[in-house]
């Protein structure tokens with residue numbers, strides 16, 4: 001493609017992109033996630049030990065989605081999705097639904113979704129009812145009390161990895177937005193994309209753990225920086241597309 005010189009883009013997002021919508025990030029200053037240690041709520045062991053606590057925690061987070069809205073950064077990525085003529089994959093680590101509520105389509109949830117559940121009895125994935133604490137029945141096998149949040153917990157395999165690896169190998173621009181770079185495999189995507197020759201850009205409130213790996217870093221609020229980046233990318237592309245071939 002003429003234009004920016006970029007054809008294929010992968011965008012990785014993390015909790016920082018939803019922070020301005022009022023969704024708490026994971027690694028707050030006190031090391032707690034909404035008052036819980038992460039290992040008490042986000043591991044299969046925690047679920048086996050205290051399923052009621054884990055279900056209540058995720059029920060509360062699912063309910064909280066009704067009180068938040070997509071922000072300018074989600075809307076900018078949805079605009080990119082609608083207007084970018086080349087390949088695009090938005091990979092989110094977030095389990096909220098703010099990207100899709102903003103209108104993004106070319107996206108995957110690598111860590112699952114709050115609004116999905118899966119059945120431990122039959123393996124069926126399904127839309128989650130508002131609460132899982134009260135032991136609702138699976139829509140497929142009818143078993144009661146066997147639905148768990150369809151969230152990838154620590155020690156579990158992230159979703160869509162084949163599609164993500166293929167997109168990383170094919171992209172020429174990789175952009176990481178609002179993620180601390182603390183959790184693999186997502187934290188390693190920048191190295192993978194660079195290895196295959198992509199230009200790499202970090203947009204984050206502060207330098208992430210892997211900031212030195214990126215070609216370029218812009219530090220500030222996603223709600224300010226992402227619309228600027230998307231606007232410049234689309235305008236530059238449109239301008240260049242109007243130029244005669246040289």
Ligand code: APR
Pocket residue numbers: 013014015016017019020025026027028038093094111177178179180181182183203204205206207208220221222223
């Ligand atoms: N704009 C941009 N970045 C921001 C903003 C903002 N308004 N607010 C916070 N950030 C940055 C923080 O500085 C931090 O570097 O977003 C990052 C959020 O980091 P984490 O809380 O560690 O979230 P994330 O990287 O998404 O976590 C990865 O860890 O617990 C697991 O599965 C969970 O998907 C999650 C994964």
